[in-house]
Amino acid sequence: MDNAMREINLPDRCGHYFWNDSMMTNRPSAQAMRRIGCTVLAALILPVAKPALADDGRDINAFPAPITLPKNTPTDRVVARAYRTPQQICGKATCTLIRLDIYSLRGNQWNWFVEGPRAGTELKGLDVQVLVNGEPQRKFSGGTLVELSSPLEIQLLRNKYEMANSVAASNQMQFGLFSAGPGDSIARYIHLNTSVTWIEESCSVPSQTVVLPSTRAGSLTGIGTTAGERSFQIQINNCPKGYSKILYRLTPEGGTIENAPGVLPLSADSTAKGVKIKVTDNAGAAAAFDTSTAVDDYNKDTGGSFSIPMRVSYVQTEANITPGTVNGAMSVLMEYQ
Structure with missing residues (x-):
């Protein structure tokens, strides 16, 4: 990646989004998407640096990947x-x-x-x-x-x-x-x-809230069907000039779900069953989690602020649905080259 160094935005410089909504009920309810801090997805487990513990090949x-972080x-x-x-x-x-x-x-x-x-x-x-x-x-x-x-x-x-x-x-x-x-x-x-x-400098990704409509279970008619879609934009602000390329990476809280592109894991406080939250791009294609995507409009001579149009909806993931709350979270991580 041409000596690329990757940044994980922090404090007010990183977007972390939560979805939590009371779903499939008769009363209106909001699905909130808010930033809670900076996160970076990376692998976790332990290296053997001591002879007392044998390496079983499962490290x-x-x-x-290299990481770049703001000094502040x-x-x-x-x-x-x-x-x-x-x-x-x-x-x-x-x-x-x-x-x-x-x-x-x-x-x-x-x-x-x-x-x-x-x-x-x-x-x-x-x-x-x-x-x-x-x-x-x-x-x-x-x-x-x-x-x-x-x-x-x-x-x-x-x-x-x-x-x-x-x-x-x-x-x-x-x-x-x-x-x-x-x-x-x-x-x-x-x-x-x-x-x-x-x-010294990095872009900022501000907090925001996306409200999804309360949805009846009957609106979802089978595994993979969606309902309650809303559009939103990821704001990437005040990017400094001087980098050859700036990229963003969408990271689901709780890790990526295998064979379920764009679908967020349920948070522990979710009560609904058989339904999750799906994130797509503006054309409806499933969001590519843990994949670096270039901010095409970035110019190294000027820097600037940018908007990434996205969509979010409920998605049925099991044959049977139990009404309740649906909670999920996603981070937006910035990378710099």
Whole structure:
């Protein structure tokens, strides 16, 4: 990618959209889409940097692509997220986690088995943590069992330490995750093996709200049918000049659903069944999640602000529908080359 460096927009510079709506009822209700912070999708699992733990070939590189971030990122801000489903971790819909080890770098010294949940990294200016069922996890073992029923999440967070202009990680292990398997435990290791460049300026993606109409179950007539469509625009503002190319990436909260292009996973507080939220481009084609798309009108000599027209609707995903609320979330991540 021509020495491309990718930026994950933060604070007020990154759009994170939530959809939550009371659906399939007789009373009007709103589906809200709002930004809650900056996220970046990346892979999560643990690298083996210590001979005491054998590499079983199941390691996952948490953030494989180079990252570019604004220097004014506030401390404790989440700048990147990665997800792995229980199916990817243990081959089942729910995993029984029996142990979590955390490795932290502080003062050029790797420490084994820190309590966590945050661990220092070789990426100067960034910490890392693991979330299970939405909760940051501390080290556990010795009879503690944790049931993983939703995608495992890994977060990179801005820390208070001074950052170099460009920093890289050397594939050190950050977490060791073990789940119960047939006759033995299943090990997964999370590595960081990427680079970070801190920049002075970036685009901003403001918050916005999209209201979808309340919809009856009868409006959806089969798997794949949609209802309640609304148009909206992703606003990308105040992009600085000087880059050869600026791109955006749409990232669903909870990870991409296999064989369901443009469909967002339901958030934990959803109560409806058999229906989700679908995002498309202005022509009706399913949104390409986790794919970099160039902002075609960007000019490196002038910079500027841009609008990306999109659509959102309900989509039936199962044969039977249970009325209730439908919640989903999506982030807009900016990348710079």
